[in-house]
Amino acid sequence: MQDVRTRLKRMSPVIFALLGCIYFGYHTFSGDRGIMRLAEVTKKVEENKLLAEKVAKEKETLQKEVKALSSASLDLDKLEEESIRLLNFGNPDDFVIIDANGEE
16 A cells, blocks of 8 residues: 555656646637637638628718718719609609619
């Protein structure tokens, strides 16, 4: 029995070091701040960058439309197009040609 205790005392630093390596190794890969989580966050950042670019383009398009309809720089052609599209209202002398996609 004394021999077993002596061996355990000698091996305890090695056992603790091994357990520490296992613990830290596991958390390096799959912990909250591990390598796998880093890959997930990187992918999410890229997706959000693409979404931000898409929203920025849409915002720019809408800003151009608003500017075209603002009172300071009123584009009469744009106003007429929007009134025809939204209100289904136009000049009786106008010809409307509908293409195969159903757009005017």
